Amino acid sequence: MTDALPNIVLILADNLGWGELGWGELGCYGGGVLRGAPTPRIDALAAEGLRLLNFNVESDCVPTRAALMTGRQAIRTGAFQSVPAGLPQGLTRWEVTLAELLSGRGYATAHYGKWHLGDCEGRFPNDRGFDDWYGIPRTSTESLFTAAHKYDPEAVPLPYVMEGRRGGKTHNVKIFDEDSRRRIDGEIVDRTVAFMEKNAAAGKPFFAYVPITQLHFPSLAHPDFMGRTGHGEMADSLAEMDHRVGQVIDALDRLGIAENTILLFASDNGPEFRRPWRGTAGYWRSTYHTAMEGSLRAPFMLRWPGKAPAGGVSNEIVHVADIFPTLARVAGAELPADRAIDGVDQLDFLLGRQPRSNREGFVYYIKNEMRAVKWRDWKMHMIWEPEVNDGPVKLESPYLFNLIQDPKEETNVAVEHAWVMPAMRRMVHDFLQSLKKHPAIPPGAPDPYEPPVRK
Amino acid sequence: MTDALPNIVLILADNLGWGELGWGELGCYGGGVLRGAPTPRIDALAAEGLRLLNFNVESDCVPTRAALMTGRQAIRTGAFQSVPAGLPQGLTRWEVTLAELLSGRGYATAHYGKWHLGDCEGRFPNDRGFDDWYGIPRTSTESLFTAAHKYDPEAVPLPYVMEGRRGGKTHNVKIFDEDSRRRIDGEIVDRTVAFMEKNAAAGKPFFAYVPITQLHFPSLAHPDFMGRTGHGEMADSLAEMDHRVGQVIDALDRLGIAENTILLFASDNGPEFRRPWRGTAGYWRSTYHTAMEGSLRAPFMLRWPGKAPAGGVSNEIVHVADIFPTLARVAGAELPADRAIDGVDQLDFLLGRQPRSNREGFVYYIKNEMRAVKWRDWKMHMIWEPEVNDGPVKLESPYLFNLIQDPKEETNVAVEHAWVMPAMRRMVHDFLQSLKKHPAIPPGAPDPYEPPVRK
Missing domain, CATH: 3.40.720.10 (Alkaline Phosphatase, subunit A)
Structure with missing residues (x-):
């Protein structure tokens, strides 16, 4: 075999x-x-x-x-x-x-x-x-x-x-x-x-x-x-x-x-x-x-x-x-x-057996901070820092970009495309829920490592 | 024929x-x-x-x-x-x-x-x-x-x-x-x-x-x-x-x-x-x-x-x-x-009969203002305005970019590549001289137009 x-x-x-x-x-x-x-x-x-x-x-x-x-x-x-x-x-x-x-x-x-x-x-x-x-x-x-x-x-x-x-x-x-x-x-x-x-x-x-x-x-x-x-x-x-x-x-x-x-x-x-x-x-x-x-x-x-x-x-x-x-x-x-x-x-x-990916999006972290979510044609930024060391700005009202129409991420369409935001928020919610169920391993954890008991 | x-x-x-x-x-x-x-x-x-x-x-x-x-x-x-x-x-x-x-x-x-x-x-x-x-x-x-x-x-x-x-x-x-x-x-x-x-x-x-x-x-x-x-x-x-x-x-x-x-x-x-x-x-x-x-x-x-x-x-x-x-x-x-x-x-x-262009560069105007010069791999900006309506800044010390190494025009190499600046300056000089010899037609000139006598 x-x-x-x-x-x-x-x-x-x-x-x-x-x-x-x-x-x-x-x-x-x-x-x-x-x-x-x-x-x-x-x-x-x-x-x-x-x-x-x-x-x-x-x-x-x-x-x-x-x-x-x-x-x-x-x-x-x-x-x-x-x-x-x-x-x-x-x-x-x-x-x-x-x-x-x-x-x-x-x-x-x-x-x-x-x-x-x-x-x-x-x-x-x-x-x-x-x-x-x-x-x-x-x-x-x-x-x-x-x-x-x-x-x-x-x-x-x-x-x-x-x-x-x-x-x-x-x-x-x-x-x-x-x-x-x-x-x-x-x-x-x-x-x-x-x-x-x-x-x-x-x-x-x-x-x-x-x-x-x-x-x-x-x-x-x-x-x-x-x-x-x-x-x-x-x-x-x-x-x-x-x-x-x-x-x-x-x-x-x-x-x-x-x-x-x-x-x-x-x-x-x-x-x-x-x-x-x-x-x-x-x-x-x-x-x-x-x-x-x-x-x-x-x-x-x-x-x-x-x-x-x-x-x-x-x-x-x-x-x-x-x-x-x-x-x-x-x-x-x-x-x-x-x-x-x-x-x-x-x-x-x-391998070309199906035209679509099996994934519609993902959440994106920098270090241990969730920064953005990508879903279909869109991306939502919760923290905005277009260049390294600009200084991250926590957005009270997240930015939403259409990556097809606006590849440089310049025009916030969170109002025009408001229907997308609930999908984004749901992805954040689901990921955070899974982190509750499966607690993250802390950085630098020594071996042997024993995962916490889950509820 | x-x-x-x-x-x-x-x-x-x-x-x-x-x-x-x-x-x-x-x-x-x-x-x-x-x-x-x-x-x-x-x-x-x-x-x-x-x-x-x-x-x-x-x-x-x-x-x-x-x-x-x-x-x-x-x-x-x-x-x-x-x-x-x-x-x-x-x-x-x-x-x-x-x-x-x-x-x-x-x-x-x-x-x-x-x-x-x-x-x-x-x-x-x-x-x-x-x-x-x-x-x-x-x-x-x-x-x-x-x-x-x-x-x-x-x-x-x-x-x-x-x-x-x-x-x-x-x-x-x-x-x-x-x-x-x-x-x-x-x-x-x-x-x-x-x-x-x-x-x-x-x-x-x-x-x-x-x-x-x-x-x-x-x-x-x-x-x-x-x-x-x-x-x-x-x-x-x-x-x-x-x-x-x-x-x-x-x-x-x-x-x-x-x-x-x-x-x-x-x-x-x-x-x-x-x-x-x-x-x-x-x-x-x-x-x-x-x-x-x-x-x-x-x-x-x-x-x-x-x-x-x-x-x-x-x-x-x-x-x-x-x-x-x-x-x-x-x-x-x-x-x-x-x-x-x-x-x-x-x-x-x-038509592919020669590998190189017959041109090494040109001067670049916006309206009637000379802004930049391109020559070989380099570009010199004399006036800097990376985005429209940013407000043009007249540079006392022009910026020089290597367009191969720095396509986004971010790193001024006017010191490291100082030898390029005289070639750029010469192009500016030559173009301005040709404008003296052949005076520019003013915008909105009516017909019939008679070019000024040249010296």
């Missing part, structure tokens, strides 16, 4: 905004050649499968990765913000990860890239369902430490590239500095390809989770790509990303397993807001860490030759938490029944 | 922003399905030819149309702002229009749509090189008059749809009200098709200038398209526009003249800023009447089967004034030698 299961390759880019990505010369998400870096391999990937225009993520690296790994919105797991080394962080072991689900179905599992869901023993990828891992436990920002003025490793620990195997301990490989930051995506993809080769040869279904580190700042490209585009490090890094994705696709094709492999490519959140690494959401407004569409919508594409129709494009709403139940279904795995799962199975929609 | 000349069809949309237009399901300019109206015909048009990502227009309907008709930036012709009925306006008869040039080469010429370059005898299209015209002399705004509260036609004249033939007088056809506004683009395209049929049958080369009225406010679709999209009048109007373009393409194909016809599709300026008809520049920031990229960049595509390679996309800089010398060359016409022509011949670039 298990040898009929399809392989799964999930490439997750870091801080790659909707506007950054080109459809190569067609500039599908509006970027590509406009950003100085055509992306022909990623373009081809989408042209051969499905591209979502309304794929929604959480507000930051950590909450999106937590939702992806658990199918639960990050407010539930407590992993709703980035936490530096030395402070409690990550998913409790009570959570069931996607890797654990797939591993239970006989998949070989590997994590190559950026984890950010726990940096102590028991919470590393090799403790959470992955047979093998290599990468960074936290985030690329730390590669700036060692070269920084007066950096003191006694006060703040040296960052390392790490690796680990199931049943063993995660250990340091090398210091994570500017040089290793430039090289890590190449190493990640080399290991991914080797992992695919090994399991293809063994005829074992595999799950390769590949959270590459580009374009997160410092967006420094591999030495082979430095100066490649003539438009600076951001564009060079984008060109490298396109090449890395191409390497994975080439390996799938070379190994003859493309038709038995679901390839997913997505980004964890909207574009960077910091300068000089500032990104762009293109068509949409603002950056991550906001509740604007530039934060919510991230690139997403799926390629599965012979299963998902080529050239598909959809503006239907999908949420990153949906990946968990969707891939569980692919693998025939049962979802945990003792907790709230926010994700919904989107397999039939993603 | 003349029977070997290619036909020219130039469709000019009104207030169609960069972000409004879809590449159909591919959303090339980022819009289409996101705006609630897929645009499969316009998408196909571009897929069969060339699409420009950096086609630049003037700040408003009138100056762009003046530059298109004369090859001269609007500051030179005095036609640099919209002027209502009853006030002096339009191009002086001293200007040489594109229609006059092509007519002189034996082309049959017609203007169906919105003129806005003069509304008195001697300045209508049939006085300025067009054999036939039908449409509105000024703008779609006037269709709101008759239904408006306390509208007084004694105080402000009734607006009319008009028509005229070469050698005759332009006369009123019917009142331009909401109903005729809804129907006019259908009439425009019907007349265009009849004109093409007649000249194709006669074997006479023709120039059809088709400045349709959508999406200018009030964006009211033809009754056949009302409610078509389910996303309101803007989306319905966009769907109608796509259909109208398709009607022209179908006629070219049906008449068997597609390979001997250059088909151009462009917009006159950036998206509308007024609500509820507000448009979007998608990837770019702001609306028309500003110096932001959302104002400067407009959709442009060219189809010429067998001559222009299919699927071309370019981020090279082209200016609307370039259409005049480019089409003059197509027709083998001589440019007027006694005046400043700002446009440059782009034929070899547009």
